[in-house]
Amino acid sequence: MNAKANKNQGSCIEPSYYQAVTKAIRTQAVQILKEGTVAGLVGYLPGRRKGTARPALITTPEEAEKLIFSPACVNNLSVYLTKSKKGVLKQGRIGIVAKGCDMRALAGLMGESQIKREDLFIIAVDCAGVYGSGAERSETVTEANIARKCLECSVHHPEGADFVAGSATDLSGLTPLEAEEMARIEALPQAERWAFWKEHFSRCIRCMACRQVCPFCYCEQCLCDKNRPQAVESSPRPAGNTAWHIVRAMHLAGRCGGCAECERVCPMDIPLNLLNRRMAKELKELYDYEAGLAPAEKGPLTQYREDDDQSFIK
């Protein structure tokens, strides 16, 4: 599989690439389970419906033989390593199948002392892209059905894993729709930007899928669930919805790894990753900081320095 063969520009990634990645994942997963390197592993199994996959917690080599990697493997599985899922995985070292974008979350969680590198066995995927929400789940991934985050992926050659499945995919030359959308919104007058978000937040039903699927929303007590005192209205109304999404964006600033799971799972199609990207841009400009590339104990917003810029205080 050379770079040219997997070139995605304008055409598609061949299903054979995903099959080869699947084979590599299975072989590696079976081996580490047999050898007892890991107590369990989080990967993907096929779903009942055509072109679907779902996360799975695997503990035996037999189950590992059924693992897959396909364009339907959209989930960021690192959410299963956090406190919110405590007790689900067997104790011991855990294997995890991770795309490059998911590995940013792993790095972030290590930096925040939520997981330890030595407790993980990372089977990384040199990912050729996954399906976008609501996209046609055909055999092949094309520019028409690929997820928006994949259009401008910078981490599809993952580094620092214990094993990498697949190699040398090329996703260059795709149209960065999300960056274009963000630029469009940033260029709007303030009133129109406000109207844009107001319309989107009005559809929010507060199902909290955005929170529950986020690897960084691991707090055992969420501010938004408290009603005495109530900091954020919990009823799905414009004021509380807006407050919730601002709280979410602010808590993720400097932490969000950009997996865009919040946006993918939103049943109301709220473009939440635009908020995440805006925060990331802010961090880049102000502190020259990018979250999740390598485990970092402290980010710009979680430390105090004497020489911090204080010009914003008026």
Place this chain on the structure above:
Amino acid sequence: MPQIITEENLRNLIDLLVKESKVVVGPKETGSVVLYQPLTAGSDLRLDSLPRRSAKELFFPICENILTYQRQDGKMQVTDVDRSHFPETVLIGAPPCDAASPAILDAVFSWDYNDEFYLERRRKSTIVGIACTKGDDACFCTAVGLARDTEAGSDLFLTPLKDGSYGCKAVTEKGKALVDAHAALFGEAASVDAALFVEQGTEKLDLAKIKNWLEGHFEDPLWEKIADICVGCGSCAFICPACHCFDINDEGSTEQGSRRKHWDACGFSKFTNHASGHNPRDVQNKRYRNRIMHKFKYYDDKFGKTLCTGCGRCVRACPVGIDIAEILSTINAKQD
């Protein structure tokens, strides 16, 4: 002679009803999604896609005030919501998986307590259902006992015909009244030729057998197997036509505010959290088990109805691919 209404007259009917100051709700494009929304004109109606949220919100809104309070001169004034102002509403374009749900929910909202917020809206509503002409591999209405042409729950039922018009059948007095009041828009046809339906691939389930298995398997490893991957969000419950749990919150300041009733979901970790701190459904497995038990056992025990219409919304929306049709099929195949 069968009655019909042309596509044009169906849209004219909406225009007329709007002129009569009735609230007409139907599938409408809203941002990037189709939702049941008030239609301002017949041209707003979209019949080519299942709305993202179900039609239950017409009767059981996402959030509503049930009272307001205000403190004046040290005295608290509490004001009830005037339900007589709820508008006469016509719901147009609900497929059987949505049209059937209010009739299922009537039982629970008029059981040990009459929920007048829900019931008053039901009294003032007319449901125009429409036979479904397409399904996808998430749909499973036929598996839970409904069909593409189930009239149950509809007051007036439309069947798309091959020539683009709709066959009409008044199922209830409300439906007949709607047709009689606008008789000029309805015509008669010598014969009707219904549009074809793409059959779903899902098998027919034995709901009695499934219920029987659930009765004997409150503690079963299956629950852990399924729910281990559940992330505990409320998307399945919120977009479900039949889920009806709600929470009540007082929101506002000490001076003024509202008591609000809004959607809640059994998947949330705090759903059954007691004031003592004890939580009988302390892990996701128990919460997911409750979801299945409620739909296919408890509701049937109490009201003789299944709390699922097979619309497939939860299957499509689950962030982690939990597939209720697959789970039911697994249980259906079990021998003990």
